Amino acid sequence: MSELRSQGWYGGNDRNSYIHRAWMRRGLPDDAFDGTKPHIAIANTASDLTPCNMHLNEVSEYVQKGIWEAGGIPLNLPVVSPGETQVKPTAMLWRNMAAMAIEEMLRANPIDGVVLLGGCDKTIPALLMAAASVDIPAIVVPGGPMLTGTFKGQPLGCGTDVWRLSEEVRSGELSNQEFIKSQSSMIRSKGHCNTMGTASTMAVIAETLGMTIPGFAGTPAADARLLSLSHETGRQIVEMIAADRRPSQIMIRESFINAITAVAAVGGSSNSVVHLLAIAGRLGIDLTLEDFDRTGRDVPLLANLAPSGEFLMEDLFRAGGLLALLAQIPERFSSLPITVTGRPLTDYLPGNEVFDKKVIMSPADPLMQNAGIAVLRGNLAPNGAIIKPSAATPELLTHRGPALVFESIEDLHARIDDPDLEVTQDTVLILRGCGPKGYPGMPEVGNMPLPKKILEQGVRDMVRISDGRMSGTAYGTIVLHVSPEAAAGGPLALVQTGDIIVLDVPNRSLNIEISEAELSARKPSAVSAAAYATPVRGWAKIYVDHVQGADTGADLDFLIGASGDKVSRESH
Numbered sequence: 001m002s003e004l005r006s007q008g009w010y011g012g013n014d015r016n017s018y019i020h021r022a023w024m025r026r027g028l029p030d031d032a033f034d035g036t037k038p039h040i041a042i043a044n045t046a047s048d049l050t051p052c053n054m055h056l057n058e059v060s061e062y063v064q065k066g067i068w069e070a071g072g073i074p075l076n077l078p079v080v081s082p083g084e085t086q087v088k089p090t091a092m093l094w095r096n097m098a099a100m101a102i103e104e105m106l107r108a109n110p111i112d113g114v115v116l117l118g119g120c121d122k123t124i125p126a127l128l129m130a131a132a133s134v135d136i137p138a139i140v141v142p143g144g145p146m147l148t149g150t151f152k153g154q155p156l157g158c159g160t161d162v163w164r165l166s167e168e169v170r171s172g173e174l175s176n177q178e179f180i181k182s183q184s185s186m187i188r189s190k191g192h193c194n195t196m197g198t199a200s201t202m203a204v205i206a207e208t209l210g211m212t213i214p215g216f217a218g219t220p221a222a223d224a225r226l227l228s229l230s231h232e233t234g235r236q237i238v239e240m241i242a243a244d245r246r247p248s249q250i251m252i253r254e255s256f257i258n259a260i261t262a263v264a265a266v267g268g269s270s271n272s273v274v275h276l277l278a279i280a281g282r283l284g285i286d287l288t289l290e291d292f293d294r295t296g297r298d299v300p301l302l303a304n305l306a307p308s309g310e311f312l313m314e315d316l317f318r319a320g321g322l323l324a325l326l327a328q329i330p331e332r333f334s335s336l337p338i339t340v341t342g343r344p345l346t347d348y349l350p351g352n353e354v355f356d357k358k359v360i361m362s363p364a365d366p367l368m369q370n371a372g373i374a375v376l377r378g379n380l381a382p383n384g385a386i387i388k389p390s391a392a393t394p395e396l397l398t399h400r401g402p403a404l405v406f407e408s409i410e411d412l413h414a415r416i417d418d419p420d421l422e423v424t425q426d427t428v429l430i431l432r433g434c435g436p437k438g439y440p441g442m443p444e445v446g447n448m449p450l451p452k453k454i455l456e457q458g459v460r461d462m463v464r465i466s467d468g469r470m471s472g473t474a475y476g477t478i479v480l481h482v483s484p485e486a487a488a489g490g491p492l493a494l495v496q497t498g499d500i501i502v503l504d505v506p507n508r509s510l511n512i513e514i515s516e517a518e519l520s521a522r523k524p525s526a527v528s529a530a531a532y533a534t535p536v537r538g539w540a541k542i543y544v545d546h547v548q549g550a551d552t553g554a555d556l557d558f559l560i561g562a563s564g565d566k567v568s569r570e571s572h
Contacts, residue, residue, distance in 0.1 A: 066234020296372015
């Protein structure tokens, strides 16, 4: 093993090394600073205001045990933790800030490696972006999904059933009293959403990128095996440091193609697109929207999980877990990338048995053929837009209808239930001003509620188009991430109510039926522009001034690429 990075702080007999050692002793053994024991940060996103990550302090204890056992020094490092369900205006506003803050703390401190503890939607992306930028040995512990809750004897998929039940209230099928009563049943245990939402998808991504111990993703938060795997992770990071095994060696281009394939096979969140693009950007890997379409286009959907299917994450674990699912299509995964263990993911696929074929389906009889995220282009989305076909109504994937434009999320909320709203089930709902710059932060508002008068007709889906995102737990025929966004001068800003919109997912197109000359002659709506974010200070100001489009991952322009782990100057 080469000299430990931490010896740049603790090695030597000068005043500065004295200060670094003396202030850190506090119970550590005498040999903690002699260069034989790696110092390992546990980047911990536990927070009482990030409900899905509240249990990570307990998880950290087991990681620490593994590190001590393997001869390392574990060091708790609380990091920024944006909670998806709590923060306003949207957690996505702080993904890049969290990634930047974590990156700087990893670089600035005397550590030789890091264990990344995440769960809620933005925490694993931020942790992986930071680890990619610093490029010291790193490994992920995914916090795991919650156990399945039930209401009136029926399982509840958190997120997905919130959207479903709230629409039933608006349609008059469910009383508001019953809706509120279901609240106490929705969240049964510690852990993140139990659907194949963004949190579960990011765990799948972390594993298929090679950044977890194989077999970890999807282990329920309340399962004792999560703690056992966390202990093992503590041992594994010590071995990684000895081998100098870094994120840039693990997360290569083929790793990302493996992850895209896995997202398609599990029916993963559309949010995976912006996160994978951002992580790849930190590593200097040329990943594009076309890679998502080309890779996922013919991948069968094998996970019968909400929101695309019937079951929940606890069922996937019971049925054999992620490795059993991936083992159904081993030929689709590259054996070139290694994992945190030094061996390729494909080494871990043979021998994994499926125990419930209703949950993990066969490639010969999948839940859906060609399930990957579809990338659309046209005069309405020159830089691309995406749709998740597995969560859409098949009959609406080819659709032509008149636009109904909402200038902002506030405009939508004010008018969506107006009984005089001129709308039919063929109408295409357009929501703009919800991209990275416009909101700011690109919120999960793309899964717009349907107009009440349409719900009362028994209709449960319409084509909806937005420059925002949608929750990974959401469903519907929803076009997202339209780029360029309206606030960045994209054509979405020029759409007028009544314009004919043509969606053709099989042919990957999204267009407005007017001439190029007429489109060019139009001016953006002043009402819409007035709603765009114009922050004057703080992080929001930095974000709006520097955030890039969704088509490249919505990272900040000055954070693209890695900066490494070197610190040039001493602190005293």
